[in-house]
Amino acid sequence: MDNLELSIPPLPQFITANRLQYERGFTHFERSFPLYDILYVTQGSFHMTEDGKEYNLEANHLLVLEPFKRHWGHRACPPGTKLYYLHFKHPAPVRTVPGEEIQWNSMLPSQNHWDHEPAEQFMYIPKMAVLDPDATVPLLEEIVRRKRRFTLENQLPLQALSAQFFMLLQKAVRSQSGTRSHEISRLVVEDLRARMEEPFRLEALASRLNYHIDYLSKCLKKHTGLTPVQYLNRLRMEQAKQLLERSNLTLQEISEKVGIHDYNYFFRLFRKHTGISPFRYRQQHKQ
Structure with missing residues (x-):
């Protein structure tokens, strides 16, 4: 249609x-x-x-x-x-x-x-x-x-x-427009949202949904333009932005709260997605 x-x-x-x-x-x-x-x-x-x-x-x-x-x-x-x-x-x-x-x-x-x-x-x-x-x-x-x-x-x-x-x-x-691939994409998104704070493993995602990871990735890519890892990182960065705006948690605590235990990686990922550091983002929000 x-x-x-x-x-x-x-x-x-x-x-x-x-x-x-x-x-x-x-x-x-x-x-x-x-x-x-x-x-x-x-x-x-x-x-x-x-x-x-x-x-x-x-x-x-x-x-x-x-x-x-x-x-x-x-x-x-x-x-x-x-x-x-x-x-x-x-x-x-x-x-x-x-x-x-x-x-x-x-x-x-x-x-x-x-x-x-x-x-x-x-x-x-x-x-x-x-x-x-x-x-x-x-x-x-x-x-x-x-x-x-x-x-x-x-x-x-x-x-x-x-x-x-x-x-x-x-x-x-x-x-x-509901198709099988769209339903699979929805299931992947729901799973990523529900387990956002946990360490991510592609094999575990495939096991939970009972589909091969290549098929899951293909369906998600078709309906979102992103791979599972890319989609999860977007979710985590959006959650990090909200925590920077609304909480007094330290940057290390926010990093762990969104499921990233390596702060240096969190810093690089946040800067890649927003163009500024987490500290600068929080500072701009307060201003």
Whole structure:
């Protein structure tokens, strides 16, 4: 399944939404405009072409039409067709990516009080998907209801509801991109987190999970971009940063607390990951 990768922050901005029912056959007109147009069919069928590619939506099907791409109806929908549409504004997708290539467990750098700009992050929504109506329809109904009462009081709830909708879409991306390798990657991450303070041995990891270490490493690398040792070191350095910020432990005590008993190695590793020494990091935090 193809998915759209959107850069955040900021989150997509809600523009409008509505529920439609066509008593007669309807063919969507041709247009290109600067917004995303999300269509969710609840009854009947709807037929759209975007930049020459045809999409035929049945009940519970969702389609995301992208900004500035020309789209039109290539066939009339049958009488009685019902659907929701939602428009939102956001820059064009960074790329289109298959679900199995999304690195859900990749580690992002933690930010601190001295950071002035948010780190680059991404969200994912499906280009086309089948969604559970029990979860989707009530949320869209509430968005439409709030939109029809367009008062100052409703503006923030509308943006918050649209964010919930995008969370629902990303959840659909993740659930449909679940593969065996992704599950193995998740197990490795959970094991590394649970035993972060213990001495690490690849053979012990393989024995606990009952897979060959080469296979475990391959799965983790595919879904995080890191080997088990690299991922563990990232975890340890993030934990060390929190301890430097929030505790009065000595640097030696912090080193041992995160499972590294060689302080010189801890010092080199911390400097490699952050660009500064642990002492300087703590000093900057206090300043």
